[in-house]
Amino acid sequence: MNRFDSSKVFQPVRISIALVGVWLLAATPAVAHHPMGGGLPANFFQGFLFGLGHPLIGIDHFAFIVAVGLLAAIERRGILIPVSFVLAAMLGTGAHLANVSVPGVELFVSGSILVFGILLAVKNRPNSSAIAALSGLAGLFHGYVYGESIFGAEMSPLLAYLMGFTVIQLLVSLSVFWVAKATILKPAIAGQASAKFRSAGLVICGVGLAFLAAQIVAVMFPAANG
Numbered sequence: 001m002n003r004f005d006s007s008k009v010f011q012p013v014r015i016s017i018a019l020v021g022v023w024l025l026a027a028t029p030a031v032a033h034h035p036m037g038g039g040l041p042a043n044f045f046q047g048f049l050f051g052l053g054h055p056l057i058g059i060d061h062f063a064f065i066v067a068v069g070l071l072a073a074i075e076r077r078g079i080l081i082p083v084s085f086v087l088a089a090m091l092g093t094g095a096h097l098a099n100v101s102v103p104g105v106e107l108f109v110s111g112s113i114l115v116f117g118i119l120l121a122v123k124n125r126p127n128s129s130a131i132a133a134l135s136g137l138a139g140l141f142h143g144y145v146y147g148e149s150i151f152g153a154e155m156s157p158l159l160a161y162l163m164g165f166t167v168i169q170l171l172v173s174l175s176v177f178w179v180a181k182a183t184i185l186k187p188a189i190a191g192q193a194s195a196k197f198r199s200a201g202l203v204i205c206g207v208g209l210a211f212l213a214a215q216i217v218a219v220m221f222p223a224a225n226g
Contacts, residue, residue, distance in 0.1 A: 040153045047150075047157025051164020054146055055172070060109055061142055063207040065169055067116035068135055069176025070200055073185060074193075075128035082173035084136035086166055092143025093162060097151065105144050106215045112138035114208030120201025123194070 041047040055061045068085050072078035095102070102108075115134070119125045126134075150161045184196050 040150070041157035041161065042154075044156045044160040047153065047160030048164040050150070050157070051161040051166070052168045054149060054161075054165055055169050059207065060113055060211045061145075062172070063204050064109075064113050064116060064138065064142065065172045066176050067113065067120060067201075067204045069173040070120055070180055070197060071116065071131055071135075072173065072177045073180035074197060075131060077128045078131075078177070080128060080132040081135045082170065082177065084132045085139040085142075085173070086169050088136040088139025089143030089146065089169065090162060090166060092140040092145075093147040093150070093165075094143075095140070096144045096147025097158075100144075102141070102144050104219070105141050107212070107219070108141040109138075109145055110208055110212035110215050112141060112208075114205055114212055117201045117203070117205030117208050121198050121205060122201075 041050045055065060065082075065085075068082045072081045075081065112134075116138070119131065119134075125131065146165055150158055153161065184193050
């Protein structure tokens with residue numbers, strides 16, 4: 001008789017937490033959210049590259065974008081999920097640039113990763129419209145964080161930055177969407193799809209937990225980050 005081995009189920013979570021934990025210890029805030037090491041882009045080209053780089057070098061943002069693409073692949077009308085996230089991220093960046101104050105935004109970003117990992121891991125999840133709404137809400141927080149690194153830039157690099165992070169987020173999420181459709185969800189292995197998406201969800205949960213724990217520690221012990 002086959003026995004349930006919990007260590008195998010949670011191994012991806014342990015690995016992801018360990019890797020992200022090492023990255024968090026090694027990274028500085030500039031590396032985490034500033035592709036140019038804390039500086040601002042000076043022209044359109046730099047702004048566009050800046051926008052392309054931000055969602056990729058931030059593991060928290062990248063993990064969420066992957067989760068969005070995977071959920072889009074398994075939901076009916078799932079394409080609404082990445083679209084709502086990307087549009088809302090632009091609004092969130094605009095809110096930051098308009099000096100709208102959102103306290104604890106990094107906690108919400110980390111929490112969104114955990115929530116979307118859970119949505120991937122569970123069997124019964126809300127419908128695609130509800131997930132798209134959650135994706136849009138998360139996009140506001142992620143976009144707000146994006147706005148932090150571009151605050152104070154001139155109009156030309158600022159607009160290029162918005163274009164850059166919009167393009168890269170759509171490219172990554174839709175690439176994940178199409179790859180999942182073509183591989184995990186192909187008829188030959190459709191029966192194994194749930195387990196594969198569940199494993200991916202557990203890994204993303206691990207990333208979300210690691211970042212959420214780091215943010216909670218930063219809030220509770222601010223002197224340690226000074």
